[in-house]
Amino acid sequence: MADPLLERLHEALARSGLKREARAWALLAAWALAVAGLFALLLALARTPVVQDLLPWRGDGFFRKALVTHVDFSFVVWFLALLGVLLAFAAALLPKAGPAGAILGRIAVGLGILAFFLMALPALLDRGLPALNNYVPVLEDPIFMAGLVALFLALGLVSARLLAGMVRPERARDELALAGAAAALAILVSLLCFLIALGQLPKGLDPANWAEHLFWGGGHVLQFAYTILLVAIWQVLSRLAFDQPALSPALYRAALFAFLPFILAAPFFYARHPILSLELKNAFADLFLYGLVLPSLVAGLGVLTCWRQRTQPGGAAGLALILSVLLYGLGGLAGYTLGPNDTRIPAHYHAVIGGVNLAAMGFYYAVLLPLLGRPILGRKKMAVSLGLYGLGQFLWTAGMFLAGLLGVARKTAGAAQGLDSAPKTIAMTVMGVGGVMAVAGGVLFVALILYGLLAKRSRP
Amino acid sequence: MRQRLIATLIAVLSMVLLAVMPAWWRQPKGLSYALDPDQFAARTEAMAKAHASGRSTETGQPIVRPPEGDVYLMARRWSWYPVLELEAGRRYRLHVASQDVVHGFHLSLNDAERLLVPGRVEVVTVRAEKPGRFAIVCSDYCGLEHNGMQAPLLVTDKP
Numbered sequence: 001m002a003d004p005l006l007e008r009l010h011e012a013l014a015r016s017g018l019k020r021e022a023r024a025w026a027l028l029a030a031w032a033l034a035v036a037g038l039f040a041l042l043l044a045l046a047r048t049p050v051v052q053d054l055l056p057w058r059g060d061g062f063f064r065k066a067l068v069t070h071v072d073f074s075f076v077v078w079f080l081a082l083l084g085v086l087l088a089f090a091a092a093l094l095p096k097a098g099p100a101g102a103i104l105g106r107i108a109v110g111l112g113i114l115a116f117f118l119m120a121l122p123a124l125l126d127r128g129l130p131a132l133n134n135y136v137p138v139l140e141d142p143i144f145m146a147g148l149v150a151l152f153l154a155l156g157l158v159s160a161r162l163l164a165g166m167v168r169p170e171r172a173r174d175e176l177a178l179a180g181a182a183a184a185l186a187i188l189v190s191l192l193c194f195l196i197a198l199g200q201l202p203k204g205l206d207p208a209n210w211a212e213h214l215f216w217g218g219g220h221v222l223q224f225a226y227t228i229l230l231v232a233i234w235q236v237l238s239r240l241a242f243d244q245p246a247l248s249p250a251l252y253r254a255a256l257f258a259f260l261p262f263i264l265a266a267p268f269f270y271a272r273h274p275i276l277s278l279e280l281k282n283a284f285a286d287l288f289l290y291g292l293v294l295p296s297l298v299a300g301l302g303v304l305t306c307w308r309q310r311t312q313p314g315g316a317a318g319l320a321l322i323l324s325v326l327l328y329g330l331g332g333l334a335g336y337t338l339g340p341n342d343t344r345i346p347a348h349y350h351a352v353i354g355g356v357n358l359a360a361m362g363f364y365y366a367v368l369l370p371l372l373g374r375p376i377l378g379r380k381k382m383a384v385s386l387g388l389y390g391l392g393q394f395l396w397t398a399g400m401f402l403a404g405l406l407g408v409a410r411k412t413a414g415a416a417q418g419l420d421s422a423p424k425t426i427a428m429t430v431m432g433v434g435g436v437m438a439v440a441g442g443v444l445f446v447a448l449i450l451y452g453l454l455a456k457r458s459r460p
Numbered sequence: 461m462r463q464r465l466i467a468t469l470i471a472v473l474s475m476v477l478l479a480v481m482p483a484w485w486r487q488p489k490g491l492s493y494a495l496d497p498d499q500f501a502a503r504t505e506a507m508a509k510a511h512a513s514g515r516s517t518e519t520g521q522p523i524v525r526p527p528e529g530d531v532y533l534m535a536r537r538w539s540w541y542p543v544l545e546l547e548a549g550r551r552y553r554l555h556v557a558s559q560d561v562v563h564g565f566h567l568s569l570n571d572a573e574r575l576l577v578p579g580r581v582e583v584v585t586v587r588a589e590k591p592g593r594f595a596i597v598c599s600d601y602c603g604l605e606h607n608g609m610q611a612p613l614l615v616t617d618k619p
């Protein structure tokens with residue numbers, strides 16, 4: 001552990017007693033991906049002739065429930081648990097991390113684990129009506145809903161803990177502490193938006209409409225927390241890979257600051273526009289267009305500059321970093337061409353999410369495993385997982401984008417897709433190949449990090 | 461020094477972007493009025509009966525060719541009723557409303573979008589300069605077949 005950043009984090013985690021908490025979040029995030037993968041496998045099996053008759057679940061109902069669970073674990077639980085790691089790191093880096101904070105953290109981790117099971121079980125028990133709404137798809141089932149509440153509560157607790165410990169800004173010098181505070185703010189504001197929407201939505205609304213409009217606003221704000229996490233990881237990985245942070249301290253602070261006005265503005269939209277209105281929906285869409293682009297562009301350019309000026313190869317961290325910036329940038333560009341209801345929408349968000357995932361992969365390999373588990377010895381395995389996942393996502397996005405241009409409606413499968421021309425078939429094939437590669441890379445990644453986190457530590 | 465200047469610019473730019481965001485001043489576009497869904501259905505049905513011109517092989521819905529003026533379109537899970545066939549160069553007032561849950565209306569022809577809350581009718585002005593097929597899609601998640609909730613808007617040449 002020669003790197004001063006890892007050294008400082010290592011020391012802070014030991015001093016604050018928050019190492020176990022950070023490791024618990026890192027494990028929860030890894031298991032979330034494993035469960036998401038398991039449900040993806042079930043989804044594939046449920047659509048495979050012969051095999052589908054052997055499954056204990058039947059029909060379209062199970063398929064949709066499994067899809068909801070897959071999306072929630074790969075998108076909500078995974079990222080929120082990762083934010084749990086960032087928030088634990090940030091809390092540990094504060095000069096005064098007391099025992100009260102550690103107890104609070106333990107409660108939050110407990111809630112997170114509880115949420116994990118409550119959210120995974122209903123689909124397996126074939127319970128609840130699925131709704132594939134945006135951001136947080138749900139099963140209309142008390143167990144599932146309780147799990148969701150527990151998860152949000154857990155993140156709300158650790159967010160509040162961090163902000164309470166940061167009341168005096170001179171305590172927040174460290175890069176990860178600053179990012180943690182910004183992310184904590186985004187999480188709390190997002191929860192506030194959920195609560196406001198919950199209060200404003202009319203009684204007796206259809207469950208599908210209810211879920212869509214409940215999570216629309218806060219869901220948008222939550223993406224700010226994910227993007228802050230991304231910028232923080234880029235900053236750290238760039239330091240580890242190219243011996244130079246992506247952004248100078250002043251620029252880094254400015255990039256983080258640039259998120260804040262938009263996060264803080266979000267709740268006020270509910271006062272300006274009725275809950276069931278196009279104006280409110282579009283207001284939150286504006287938040288992305290106006291609020292996410294500038295800071296992520298600054299950070300992305302910072303990474304590319306560091307990469308151009310590099311004096312060392314960069315290793316797994318460098319590969320993850322560059323793939324992440326490229327895929328995220330591609331997804332961002334695709335976002336400007338969106339049609340209302342075609343496959344360019346998933347092309348956009350899968351690329352953006354893929355970009356964040358690649359950064360997270362590098363974060364596990366270069367930071368989390370050396371600190372919380374044991375580092376992966378074979379560099380090749382890391383590179384293969386990153387390459388497969390990154391290239392697979394590129395192909396998947398390109399195929400999906402192309403299919404969108406050719407007008408394939410999204411989220412429908414099989415005959416309804418209207419695959420009536422050769423270009424469409426080619427686009428969908430490229431997508432399929434990319435998808436398989438990305439899944440293979442993802443499976444290898446999850447296996448590596450679970451092994452790295454769970455294997456007996458060789459280091460004292 | 462230069463870094464600090466750029467950092468300050470970024471911070472200021474973010475505040476400017478926040479201030480110019482259309483979210484603050486965007487107002488409901490066009491006209492809308494309250495009407496009981498049953499009454500709206502009756503108006504749509506009357507139009508469909510008077511100007512029926514065939515049946516869409518694609519959606520199974522009747523094709524209706526109303527004259528210039530007020531035309532009606534009903535949203536319900538998970539289809540649009542009926543398929544409208546309009547004439548290029550003419551001006552229509554399209555009244556759209558939902559019969560069951562909240563839907564979204566998006567028309568590719570003029571990129572018009574409205575949220576369809578049951579009990580309210582949204583009015584969209586439609587005028588196509590050239591004949592063609594345009595897409596009407598549901599733009600607000602409304603249940604499992606939401607993505608399949610699509611219909612064509614047909615525009616024909618003047619006879």
Ligand SMILES: [Cu+2]
Binds near residue numbers: 538562
């Ligand atoms: Cu709909």
